[in-house]
Amino acid sequence: MANDLFKMPETAVSTDEFIKGLWRENPVFVQVLGMCPVLAVTNSGINAIAMGLATTFVLVMSNILVSSLRKVIPKQVRIATYILIIATFVTVVEYLIQAISLDLHKALGAFISLIVVNCVILGRAEAFASKNTLANSFLDGLGMGLGFTFALLCLGVVREILGSGTIFGIGLFPDGFQSWVVMILPGGGFFTMGAWLLFFNWLKERNKKREAALSESGTGVK
Amino acid sequence: MKAAEVKLLLTSSPFLKQEDDMPTIMRQVIYSLVPVSLAAIYYFGLGALLLILVCVGGALGTEWVFSRGKRGRRLSIADGSAILTGLLLALVLPPAIPLWMALLGAVAAIGIGKMVFGGVGSNIFNPALVGRAFLQAAFPVALTTWVPQGGWQSLARLYPTQFGMPFAKTTVSAVTTATPLSQMKFAGQTTDTLQLLLGNTGGSLGETCALIILLGGIYLAWRNYLNWRVPVAVFASVAVFAGILHWVDPLKYAPPMFHLFSGGLMLGAIYMATDPVTSPVTQRGCWIFGIGIGVLVMVIRTYGGLPEGVMYAILLMNAVSPLINRVTQARIYGESRKKDKG
Numbered sequence: 001m002a003n004d005l006f007k008m009p010e011t012a013v014s015t016d017e018f019i020k021g022l023w024r025e026n027p028v029f030v031q032v033l034g035m036c037p038v039l040a041v042t043n044s045g046i047n048a049i050a051m052g053l054a055t056t057f058v059l060v061m062s063n064i065l066v067s068s069l070r071k072v073i074p075k076q077v078r079i080a081t082y083i084l085i086i087a088t089f090v091t092v093v094e095y096l097i098q099a100i101s102l103d104l105h106k107a108l109g110a111f112i113s114l115i116v117v118n119c120v121i122l123g124r125a126e127a128f129a130s131k132n133t134l135a136n137s138f139l140d141g142l143g144m145g146l147g148f149t150f151a152l153l154c155l156g157v158v159r160e161i162l163g164s165g166t167i168f169g170i171g172l173f174p175d176g177f178q179s180w181v182v183m184i185l186p187g188g189g190f191f192t193m194g195a196w197l198l199f200f201n202w203l204k205e206r207n208k209k210r211e212a213a214l215s216e217s218g219t220g221v222k
Numbered sequence: 223m224k225a226a227e228v229k230l231l232l233t234s235s236p237f238l239k240q241e242d243d244m245p246t247i248m249r250q251v252i253y254s255l256v257p258v259s260l261a262a263i264y265y266f267g268l269g270a271l272l273l274i275l276v277c278v279g280g281a282l283g284t285e286w287v288f289s290r291g292k293r294g295r296r297l298s299i300a301d302g303s304a305i306l307t308g309l310l311l312a313l314v315l316p317p318a319i320p321l322w323m324a325l326l327g328a329v330a331a332i333g334i335g336k337m338v339f340g341g342v343g344s345n346i347f348n349p350a351l352v353g354r355a356f357l358q359a360a361f362p363v364a365l366t367t368w369v370p371q372g373g374w375q376s377l378a379r380l381y382p383t384q385f386g387m388p389f390a391k392t393t394v395s396a397v398t399t400a401t402p403l404s405q406m407k408f409a410g411q412t413t414d415t416l417q418l419l420l421g422n423t424g425g426s427l428g429e430t431c432a433l434i435i436l437l438g439g440i441y442l443a444w445r446n447y448l449n450w451r452v453p454v455a456v457f458a459s460v461a462v463f464a465g466i467l468h469w470v471d472p473l474k475y476a477p478p479m480f481h482l483f484s485g486g487l488m489l490g491a492i493y494m495a496t497d498p499v500t501s502p503v504t505q506r507g508c509w510i511f512g513i514g515i516g517v518l519v520m521v522i523r524t525y526g527g528l529p530e531g532v533m534y535a536i537l538l539m540n541a542v543s544p545l546i547n548r549v550t551q552a553r554i555y556g557e558s559r560k561k562d563k564g
Contacts, residue, residue, distance in 0.1 A: 178390060
């Protein structure tokens with residue numbers, strides 16, 4: 001994040017802008033942004049995917065528009081303008097979901113409209129799209145959106161398996177499953193989020209240690 | 223003539239040291255819970271013993287896994303706090319709960335309740351109650367299914383529901399009964415105080431025999447291992463609250479004796495509310511803490527949807543005990559009573 005703020009705008013298209021959102025700067029597991037939908041709508045895999053894709057769509061489109069208008073928008077009213085742009089695409093996506101599946105629209109409820117205030121989207125508009133070229137902003141939005149979807153899916157799958165014994169609506173346990181009611185409730189969202197953060201931090205620490213060990217042994221050979 | 227050289231021994235405070243350390247206190251508390259556990263085994267048979275063993279084993283195992291790679295790992299197992307948490311968890315669970323759920327509760331108690339905060343002494347909430355609250359939220363039906371109490375004749379009984387496959391729905395049905403509090407709540411019947419004192423009622427393992435728990439509490443208070451202000455404040459506020467209600471409408475509300483000796487109030491007030499880590503450190507704070515628990519228990523029992531509220535009352539007061547500490551700070555000698563606004 002801090003790097004993005006002070007970096008000179010790059011003109012070359014870089015695939016790194018896409019990849020960083022998936023893992024290294026994952027909006028949920030690393031930046032811990034946009035917690036409201038992450039905890040609220042991940043009680044099943046389908047909900048998680050729908051929410052993730054809706055957010056990705058808004059993120060990509062708003063990044064594109066903000067980036068292409070970045071020289072026109074006056075600095076004093078930029079936040080209001082970004083919100084306006086984001087709200088436009090959220091309205092589009094809300095009608096889209098309503099047209100595709102009314103059940104899904106009911107399950108996600110107010111959280112579709114609340115994508116407007118998802119800080120991942122405003123954060124990317126302010127920190128990245130307003131300073132970078134259109135192509136890079138598109139890649140950044142796509143990467144961040146897919147990273148967000150991945151994180152939501154991680155939570156959604158675990159909570160669905162433990163909370164209702166199904167995965168994407170398909171029953172896993174034919175002879176009766178004792179569902180953990182807490183996992184479908186908001187409390188389960190916090191538990192699962194904590195467990196995943198623990199896991200990813202442990203993974204990162206381990207990789208760091210390995211890299212350190214590798215570079216040490218490398219210098220030893222020289 | 224030279225005066226004899228006076229040798230002065232200079233040391234810094236503290237000059238008075240207490241001999242008891244944490245493992246000793248933990249051991250004493252566990253000893254005082256042995257009669258309670260024996261009473262539970264008498265009333266609910268071998269199944270109760272099995273439940274206690276599973277909970278203690280689960281708590282110890284979780285503690286061992288979480289303290290991996292830390293110095294003092296052996297100490298953290300040996301200080302007895304995990305054994306105590308497991309034992310207390312078993313005492314607040316219904317006797318016929320599937321054992322895999324009990325194990326999960328023990329893992330949640332130590333893992334979520336204690337180790338994520340940094341181990342013993344750093345937890346905000348009472349670990350055993352965190353484990354029970356987790357189970358209550360995850361499996362509400364299993365946590366409110368009670369089996370009738372027995373005696374010497376049925377000492378060897380186990381419960382078929384205990385051996386359910388992990389993650390599978392319990393298919394066997396057990397003979398169930400109601401606790402005195404749920405009878406009160408849903409049928410308006412009170413239970414005889416003598417039966418409550420002896421524990422000859424349905425309920426959790428440690429919800430039954432009020433007399434033995436009270437004796438254990440008196441022993442601990444006499445040895446100064448627990449702060450007597452907390453349970454006294456709890457009992458007093460429950461008695462006053464229930465007394466007023468009973469006085470206003472004796473037909474609708476149960477007498478104070480019933481509220482004092484039924485449910486988990488005894489165990490909760492004596493063994494869980496007095497947990498030195500999660501209760502206030504000041505004496506005035508302990509009074510406020512105890513009164514808060516008592517009032518919350520009565521509010522939940524009387525006006526809430528649940529028949530019993532000791533667990534939530536203690537957890538809620540645990541959450542505010544840092545605030546109580548801050549409010550009841552002792553005045554520094556010589557400082558003015560009024561707060562200066564400079």
